[in-house]
Structures are given as structure tokens and as C-alpha cells.
Amino acid sequence: MDMENMLKAAETDSFAMEHLISDPRTVVVGCGGAGNNSVDRLQRIGVWGASTIAINTDRAHLERVHADKRVLIGKKITNGQGAGGHPEIAERCAEEAREELEILLRGADITFITAGMGGGTGTGTAPIVAEVAKELGSVVVSMATIPFTAEGRLKGQRASIGLEKLKRNSDSTIVLANDKLLKMVPKMPVNRAFSVMDQMISEVIKEITEAVTQPSLVNLDFADLRTVMAGNGAATVLYGENSANDPHTVVAEALDNPLVDVTYDGATAALIHMTSGPELNLRTMNEVVRGFTEIMDPDANVIWGARTDPRFSGQLKVMAVMNGVQMSCGSFPSVQMERMQTEMACIPIVQ
Numbered sequence: 066m067d068m069e070n071m072l073k074a075a076e077t078d079s080f081a082m083e084h085l086i087s088d089p090r091t092v093v094v095g096c097g098g099a100g101n102n103s104v105d106r107l108q109r110i111g112v113w114g115a116s117t118i119a120i121n122t123d124r125a126h127l128e129r130v131h132a133d134k135r136v137l138i139g140k141k142i143t144n145g146q147g148a149g150g151h152p153e154i155a156e157r158c159a160e161e162a163r164e165e166l167e168i169l170l171r172g173a174d175i176t177f178i179t180a181g182m183g184g185g186t187g188t189g190t191a192p193i194v195a196e197v198a199k200e201l202g203s204v205v206v207s208m209a210t211i212p213f214t215a216e217g218r219l220k221g222q223r224a225s226i227g228l229e230k231l232k233r234n235s236d237s238t239i240v241l242a243n244d245k246l247l248k249m250v251p252k253m254p255v256n257r258a259f260s261v262m263d264q265m266i267s268e269v270i271k272e273i274t275e276a277v278t279q280p281s282l283v284n285l286d287f288a289d290l291r292t293v294m295a296g297n298g299a300a301t302v303l304y305g306e307n308s309a310n311d312p313h314t315v316v317a318e319a320l321d322n323p324l325v326d327v328t329y330d331g332a333t334a335a336l337i338h339m340t341s342g343p344e345l346n347l348r349t350m351n352e353v354v355r356g357f358t359e360i361m362d363p364d365a366n367v368i369w370g371a372r373t374d375p376r377f378s379g380q381l382k383v384m385a386v387m388n389g390v391q392m393s394c395g396s397f398p399s400v401q402m403e404r405m406q407t408e409m410a411c412i413p414i415v416q
């Protein structure tokens with residue numbers, strides 16, 4: 066990933082947005098403080114064709130957020146003051162608002178849900194929002210961050226439990242570890258580091274949406290997305306950007322930079338999308354796709370698309386969503402973990 070550009074974009078909101086075609090209908094829902102902040106950033110960079118919804122139990126936070134719709138839930142339960150780190154309180158708020166959620170989410174073909182796991186509202190509400198969207202027939206792609214080790218053991222445990230529920234209710238759950246920010250932007254104050262994460266989340270949503278909505282050289286469509294995302298798996302997003310002359314480096318860069326610790330063997334599906342200048346040729350495309358498939362399960366379902374854009378002349382940008390990856394237990398370093406044999410779930414050991 067080109068960190069320089071990512072940082073610049075995070076700070077200036079200058080990331081150029083093309084207009085998206087609004088079919089299929091995309092809805093992005095941010096749950097809780099972190100989710101609301103990601104939606105706020107997405108709204109600022111402006112994904113045309115995707116509508117945004119911010120959901121919170123915290124009125125003060127919600128009032129600061131830019132979104133097409135802002136929904137305060139559980140007014141009688143939290144008095145608009147947040148769930149105070151209690152996912153079970155937030156769950157009650159979401160259950161109470163179920164009908165309202167159904168009205169908001171009806172008609173969406175793709176629902177992106179974003180939340181920071183570890184607090185109350187995002188952890189408690191995101192799985193219920195996912196469940197409602199799924200029941201309405203939408204493809205549900207969740208993007209969840211897991212807390213910094215430094216945030217402590219309790220948050221790690223809450224995050225782990227919330228993430229399992231979210232995974233169960235989503236077609237695909239993209240996990241991003243905040244600790245990865247320490248490697249990428251170690252000296253950055255925490256608020257700005259969070260804004261880098263929010264920027265990444267926004268860009269992934271934009272990339273996936275564009276991959277299926279914008280006309281491409283090799284087209285991906287909504288049915289492809291549904292195929293790749295189905296299966297209740299954990300997914301990771303990989304980004305690489307470099308010279309178009311060197312597709313190997315772009316793929317290596319992408320594979321070296323997962324936003325959570327994962328192993329790729331056994332990965333069941335991937336959606337690969339590349340963008341390059343008009344000179345993009347078949348050989349480059351082939352090398353990129355081969356670079357990913359080589360490290361995946363031989364039976365993996367790989368779907369890919371490509372778009373040319375004069376602004377990317379000489380450059381090659383690759384984004385891949387890999388589904389069914391194994392999340393290493395090291396991803397929850399604040400909690401001692403044990404890997405379950407049968408499933409990829411990580412369960413906390415309470416000492």
C-alpha cells in the first residue's frame with residue numbers, strides 16, 4: 066500500500082472520487098463511535114451511489130457525524146449517552162430498533178457494516194444490523210477493527226466475542242487490526258492513526274463498490290461479488306500499488322501487507338481488482354492473478370476484473386479481498402488465545 070498517499074488522503078480528504086453508478090444499491094452502515102467516524106470519512110470523500118447511515122447510542126457523537134441518515138437508537142435505555150462499553154446494553158438498543166433498521170435497510174443489494182470491536186455500541190449493534198440486512202436478502206460485508214493491545218485485555222475479549230457474532234451474521238467479515246497501524250504509522254498520534262484506518266475502510270468500500278458498478282475492461286458484477294463473499298468467512302483486504310512494469314512487486318507488496326495477521330493457505334475465494342493505465346496488457350493481468358492464486362487453496366474461487374484509467378498510466382494498483390483466510394490468534398494479543406481445531410475462531414482463555 067502506498068502509505069504516503071494514504072496519509073495525504075487521510076489528512077486532506079483530497080482523494081479523488083469518481084462518480085459511481087448506483088446499481089446495485091449499496092448502503093454503508095457505521096455502528097458506534099468508530100463506525101460513525103468511518104462513515105463520516107466516507108461521506109466526506111463522497112461515494113456517489115452509496116448511501117450512508119450512522120447508528121449510535123451516543124447522541125453527542127452522532128450529532129458531529131456526516132451521513133445521509135443518522136439514527137439514535139435506545140433513547141430510553143441509554144438516554145442518548147452511549148452504551149458505556151457494554152455490548153449487551155447496545156444489543157438491547159438495536160433489538161428495540163429492529164423495525165426501524167428493517168425500513169432503513171430494505172432494498173439494499175450490498176450492505177457494508179463498519180464498527181470498531183471492543184466498545185459497547187459497535188460490538189453490540191453491528192451483528193444485529195448484519196442479521197437484519199441478511200434477512201432482507203442483502204449481501205453483507207462487514208468491516209471490523211480489533212483494538213490495540215494497549216487498550217487492554219477486557220476490550221480484546223469483548224472484541225473477540227463481538228467478532229464471532231458478526232462473522233456468523235455476515236457473508237464476509239473483513240478484519241483490520243489496529244495494531245497494524247503501529248507498524249505503519251508508529252509515531253502518529255492516536256486520533257490521526259484512527260483517521261488512517263477510517264480512510265482505509267472508506268477506500269476498501271469504494272474499491273469493492275467500484276469493482277462491480279463501474280464499467281471495466283474485464284467486468285465483475287454483482288453475482289461475482291455474491292459468490293466470492295458468501296460463506297461466513299473471515300476476509301482480509303490486500304492492497305498493492307507500484308510500477309505497472311513490475312506486477313510481481315505489486316502482488317508481493319499486497320500479500321505482505323494484510324491488515325490483520327493471517328495465513329492464506331486454505332483461502333477459499335478472492336476478488337481481485339486491478340487498475341492501470343490504458344496500456345494495461347493481458348500478461349500483466351495474468352501475472353497478477355497468478356501471484357494470488359499460487360498461494361491459495363487449489364480449489365479457490367478466484368474472480369478478477371480490471372479497469373483502465375489514464376490517471377494510472379505507468380502505475381498498477383491491485384486490491385484483493387481474500388475470503389476464508391485463517392486469522393492468527395496473535396491478532397488478539399491482549400488476550401491469551403487458543404486456536405480451535407474445527408473452526409478458525411479464536412476463543413479467549415479467561416485466567
Ligand SMILES: Nc1nc2c(ncn2[C@@H]2O[C@H](COP(=O)(O)OP(=O)(O)OP(=O)(O)O)[C@@H](O)[C@H]2O)c(=O)[nH]1
Nearest residue numbers: 097098099148149150181183184185186187212259
Ligand atoms: N478506526 C477507528 N477506530 C476507533 C476509533 N475510535 C475508537 N476506535 C476503536 O474502536 C473501538 C471501539 O470504540 P468506539 O467505537 O468508540 O466504541 P462504541 O462502539 O461507540 O462503544 P460505546 O461508546 O461503549 O457505546 C475502540 O476500542 C478502538 O479500538 C476511530 O475513530 N476510528
Ligand SMILES: [Mg+2]
Nearest residue numbers: 097098123147
Ligand atoms: Mg461510543
